[in-house]
Amino acid sequence: MSVLKMCPSQTSLLFTSTRLEHWPHQLSSTYVQASGTREAYLARRTALREFKFIDPSIRHYFIDPRPYNHMLLDRNCIILSQGSKIQILYTDASGANSSVTLQDHNARITCMRSFSLKETSLFRSKGKQKDNFLVTSSSDHSIRLWWEDCCQRCFRGHNGPVTTIAHKLLGGYNEKFLASGGEDGTVRLWSITSSGKRGQHALRKTFYGHEKPIAFLSVSGHKTSLLVSISKDTKVRVWDTTATRSSGCVGMTSVVGAPIDMKCHESLCYVAAGSSVTSIDLRTMRKAFTAAVHPPKFNSFEMLPSKSLICTGGNEKAMLWDIRKAQEKPEPVAMLEGHEGPVSQLHMDAYKVVTGSPEDPLVRVWETSTGTLANSFMCGIPDESESKIGCSAMAVDACRIVTASCGDEPGLVCFRDFTKATLPLLTNEDALSSKFWEPPQIQFDTNN
Numbered sequence: 001m002s003v004l005k006m007c008p009s010q011t012s013l014l015f016t017s018t019r020l021e022h023w024p025h026q027l028s029s030t031y032v033q034a035s036g037t038r039e040a041y042l043a044r045r046t047a048l049r050e051f052k053f054i055d056p057s058i059r060h061y062f063i064d065p066r067p068y069n070h071m072l073l074d075r076n077c078i079i080l081s082q083g084s085k086i087q088i089l090y091t092d093a094s095g096a097n098s099s100v101t102l103q104d105h106n107a108r109i110t111c112m113r114s115f116s117l118k119e120t121s122l123f124r125s126k127g128k129q130k131d132n133f134l135v136t137s138s139s140d141h142s143i144r145l146w147w148e149d150c151c152q153r154c155f156r157g158h159n160g161p162v163t164t165i166a167h168k169l170l171g172g173y174n175e176k177f178l179a180s181g182g183e184d185g186t187v188r189l190w191s192i193t194s195s196g197k198r199g200q201h202a203l204r205k206t207f208y209g210h211e212k213p214i215a216f217l218s219v220s221g222h223k224t225s226l227l228v229s230i231s232k233d234t235k236v237r238v239w240d241t242t243a244t245r246s247s248g249c250v251g252m253t254s255v256v257g258a259p260i261d262m263k264c265h266e267s268l269c270y271v272a273a274g275s276s277v278t279s280i281d282l283r284t285m286r287k288a289f290t291a292a293v294h295p296p297k298f299n300s301f302e303m304l305p306s307k308s309l310i311c312t313g314g315n316e317k318a319m320l321w322d323i324r325k326a327q328e329k330p331e332p333v334a335m336l337e338g339h340e341g342p343v344s345q346l347h348m349d350a351y352k353v354v355t356g357s358p359e360d361p362l363v364r365v366w367e368t369s370t371g372t373l374a375n376s377f378m379c380g381i382p383d384e385s386e387s388k389i390g391c392s393a394m395a396v397d398a399c400r401i402v403t404a405s406c407g408d409e410p411g412l413v414c415f416r417d418f419t420k421a422t423l424p425l426l427t428n429e430d431a432l433s434s435k436f437w438e439p440p441q442i443q444f445d446t447n448n
Contacts, residue, residue, distance in 0.1 A: 048399045049351035051365045051375045053421035058414065060381060061089055061099075065411035068404040070112040073395035074132055078402050078415060080393065081109040084138065086146075091415055104151045107140035111165045117147070119169055120176045120192060135178060137162035143180055145192060155190045157203045158182035166217040166227065170241050177204060177241065179227050181214025187229050189241060207239050207248050215259040220282055222267040226250070228282070230259050234273055238282055251285040261301040270310065272301035277310060279326070289326040294319055302348035307368065311336075311353055313343030318355050320371050334371025338364065345403075347396040356391030358406050363391055375425060379403040380412055 047053065064082060072079040078089040086102040086109065113135045133147035139161035145153035158180070166179035170189065177189045187207040212233040220226035220238070227239045238251035257274015264270070268288060269280045277292040292312050300313035308324045316339050319332035341359025348354075352374060353366040365375040379391040392406035399419045405412040 046351060047424060048418050048421065050367060051352065051401070051418050052425045053418050053423055054425055055423040056416040056418040056421050058416050059091065061413040061415070063087060063411045063413060067406065067410070068393040069109060071393040071395045071402065071404060072112060072114055073397040073400060073402050074114050078413065079112065079134060080404065080413070081112055081136070083108050086136065089413065102146065102150065104144060105136065105138040105140055105142065107138050109136050109138050110161060110163050111137040113165050113167060115169060135165055137165050137180060143178070143190065153192070153202070155202050157188055158186065159184040163214050164217055166219055168219040170219060170224065170227065179217050181217050181229055183213040185210040185212060185214065185231065187214060187217065187227065187239060205241070205248070209237055209247065209249050210235060216262040218262050218264045218269065221265045222282070226282065228262065228264060228269050230262050230271060232259065234259060236271065236280065238285070251282065253280060253285045260298060263303045265303065265305040270303060272298070272312070277301065277312065279323070290330060291323045291326050292319065292321040292330055299342045299344045300346035302346050304348050304350065304368065306350060309368065311346060311348050313346045313355060315342050316340065318343045318346065318353065320353070336364070336366050336371060341390065345391050345394040347394060354394065354396055354401065356394050356403065358390035358392055360391065361389045363394070363403055377416070379414060380405045380409045
């Protein structure tokens with residue numbers, strides 16, 4: 001069970017549970033051609049991870065019709081923020097106890113991360129260490145740690161809104177540090193094992209040097225004590241978090257264009273800014289190569305180091321790039337085309353790339369290895385009207401995906417779970433072999 005349990009402040013919401021009426025099962029040629037039990041199992045597992053089925057379990061949640069800023073999918077919880085409010089939806093619950101609202105922040109939430117308690121000494125109990133805790137930053141100048149019902153720590157120290165939180169914790173097992181960046185241009189380290197709910201003694205270090213607000217933070221891959229920051233004026237700095245000096249800066253450089261995102265792998269830092277992704281060698285602070293060029297600009301960026309792939313989301317399309325083929329004028333290995341508007345929602349894992357746009361009702365799924373379109377589905381409720389909807393937020397975990405709608409259906413959250421799906425999408429070969437077979441009308445069951 002997730003660490004984010006029922007909180008005293010609960011809110012009611014309306015959800016509908018949808019399932020497809022099954023028609024006679026048609027085996028995909030993928031499984032027919034697979035020889036042996038192991039091959040068939042692996043083929044099905046891959047197809048599930050690529051969302052290549054038409055009958056996932058679906059649940060719709062209707063919540064407060066306001067924009068979603070952030071969204072996470074954490075075990076049995078959908079965690080999303082609207083302004084200063086955190087909403088937790090339980091995918092394995094129903095009725096009044098399916099939603100929790102946390103309202104301790106009094107200004108817009110700017111960043112949301114989930115970390116494993118196993119990485120910390122917050123709990124010595126083995127049962128507790130299986131859970132995660134949530135960290136949020138806000139324009140109210142605070143950082144809050146949440147688990148077991150409510151807010152358990154509150155860190156204050158930034159002289160302005162906190163803009164970002166590093167995606168990894170720093171330090172050893174006995175003491176872990178959370179890194180944050182703010183509009184005050186500082187990078188701060190907080191001990192998450194400090195005692196006291198208000199976290200008065202949590203601030204361990206403050207690094208000065210940036211002149212503009214911090215946009216992103218990333219922990220180095222080759223030396224985990226190094227923290228990389230980029231400010232909104234595209235200045236990149238590297239900090240030695242073990243340094244005793246207050247400056248702690250061990251490297252500086254800059255890139256061109258407004259920062260979109262930043263990710264580290266091994267000794268390289270990939271900075272997505274403007275219309276290009278630049279690789280910086282953190283050992284020399286020199287440009288290693290240009291990994292991608294996506295004019296006139298791109299809106300999102302993801303990376304899959306295990307396959308040496310990156311993906312950029314631009315206007316009406318996304319592009320896949322192989323960083324092993326990087327050169328001064330890199331070429332994409334696949335074009336993921338067909339969207340309307342900017343591709344601002346992007347997920348990438350070893351099986352699939354998922355793309356969405358606030359101006360497009362369809363979420364598209366692509367094979368990571370080939371860039372081939374694997375599936376597409378509505379981020380809202382399918383109907384025959386001319387309602388204009390788009391995807392404002394998205395989170396993906398293995399065989400599950402949750403999307404939030406904007407436009408004519410604001411406040412709608414759609415959760416799909418392909419784990420127990422049984423009806424595969426027909427390939428061209430399958431379609432030819434079953435051209436005389438027609439499925440019955442799909443029936444939707446709705447339970448309030």
